Amino acid sequence: xxxxxxxxxxxxxxxxxxxxxxxxxxxxxxxxxxxxxxxxxxxxxxxxxxxxxxxxxxxxxxxxxxxxxxxxxxxxxxxxxxxxxxxxxxxxxxxxxxxxxxxxxxxxxxxxxxxxxxxxxxxxxxxxxxxxxxxxxxxxxxxxxxxxxxxxxxxxxxxxxxxxxxxxxxxxxxxxxxxxxxxxxxxxxxxxxxxxxxxxxxxxxxxxxxxxxxxxxxxxxxxxxxxxxxxxxxxxxxxxxxxxxxxxxxxxxxxxxxxxxxxxxxxxxxxxxxxxxxxxxxxxxxxxxxxxxxxxxxxxxxxxxxxxxxxxxxxxxxxxxxxxxxxxxxxxxxxxxxxxxxxxxxxxxxxxxxxxxxx
Numbered sequence: 001x002x003x004x005x006x007x008x009x010x011x012x013x014x015x016x017x018x019x020x021x022x023x024x025x026x027x028x029x030x031x032x033x034x035x036x037x038x039x040x041x042x043x044x045x046x047x048x049x050x051x052x053x054x055x056x057x058x059x060x061x062x063x064x065x066x067x068x069x070x071x072x073x074x075x076x077x078x079x080x081x082x083x084x085x086x087x088x089x090x091x092x093x094x095x096x097x098x099x100x101x102x103x104x105x106x107x108x109x110x111x112x113x114x115x116x117x118x119x120x121x122x123x124x125x126x127x128x129x130x131x132x133x134x135x136x137x138x139x140x141x142x143x144x145x146x147x148x149x150x151x152x153x154x155x156x157x158x159x160x161x162x163x164x165x166x167x168x169x170x171x172x173x174x175x176x177x178x179x180x181x182x183x184x185x186x187x188x189x190x191x192x193x194x195x196x197x198x199x200x201x202x203x204x205x206x207x208x209x210x211x212x213x214x215x216x217x218x219x220x221x222x223x224x225x226x227x228x229x230x231x232x233x234x235x236x237x238x239x240x241x242x243x244x245x246x247x248x249x250x251x252x253x254x255x256x257x258x259x260x261x262x263x264x265x266x267x268x269x270x271x272x273x274x275x276x277x278x279x280x281x282x283x284x285x286x287x288x289x290x291x292x293x294x295x296x297x298x299x300x301x302x303x304x305x306x307x308x309x310x311x312x313x314x315x316x317x318x319x320x321x322x323x324x325x326x327x328x329x330x331x332x333x334x335x336x337x338x339x340x341x342x343x344x345x346x347x348x349x350x351x352x353x354x355x356x357x358x359x
Contacts, residue, residue, distance in 0.1 A: 043292065247274075
């Protein structure tokens with residue numbers, strides 16, 4: 001007889017035709033140990049996507065929208081600029097569908113991201129860190145024009161926000177069906193999440209406050225300075241308010257056209273900057289006190305969610321987006337003080353019994 005207290009599972013009620021069919025339906029998880037008393041604090045944990053980040057949604061929709069329109073031909077090479085997560089998602093999608101992929105990425109981003117993309121079959125072309133995000137963006141455009149490759153254009157394509165309106169937002173509505181959601185908190189990379197989710201929440205739950213964040217030392221939206229754009233809404237220069245920051249995946253050195261929709265339409269109610277080290281601190285706290293392993297961007301978003309939660313009225317519900325897993329930050333400051341060798345305390349534990357002791 002099964003122990004009634006034993007956790008059990010029963011399957012998904014279906015089999016999946018490919019890994020791509022497992023994208024989305026990520027869990028909304030209650031925070032039990034870190035949140036203020038009297039506040040319902042939740043995270044939407046995008047690491048449950050098959051390639052480990054929210055960008056899996058974008059990646060599959062870019063490719064499938066291009067297939068439907070005829071912009072992407074069978075066997076054609078796909079090229080895109082990315083800080084990592086979109087490239088990893090695209091590598092997964094292209095591996096499954098049989099498209100070669102070339103990714104351009106600034107050399108400053110974590111090395112494990114390069115390895116993950118190459119493991120998934122992509123080619124990774126590095127650009128000088130001094131040229132920032134704009135440099136990797138222009139390199140991708142040059143390669144597409146030179147070789148006739150399909151440029152994914154994650155920063156401009158309508159396929160970006162559309163998939164978040166069709167999936168991420170609908171999942172939030174379903175998860176909070178019959179319950180209140182007072183605040184939705186997110187950062188931005190391309191702006192697809194905030195724009196797509198806000199389209200739906202503004203229409204269906206206008207009482208929900210939408211909070212956007214960006215790095216404290218790279219306040220592009222907060223500066224009020226517009227990004228100069230070309231005919232295709234592509235940026236033509238680096239934004240003057242940008243400075244290098246540790247929140248990988250957030251805030252390139254231009255305001256993406258996808259995000260511009262949120263700015264122009266007033267989709268967010270408040271813009272709160274956050275320091276990079278604070279993002280590191282809260283990502284570490286989520287791991288050690290909640291068992292939730294997210295990256296620096298997740299920690300930064302959670303820091304803002306905590307700020308909102310501490311000011312919210314009793315009984316309020318706050319939902320925070322966690323964009324990815326912490327495992328692709330091993331070479332970043334997130335793991336900077338995490339020892340590879342045994343600590344003194346661990347060595348003491350080892351020496352507490354006589355056998356199998358090192359040193």
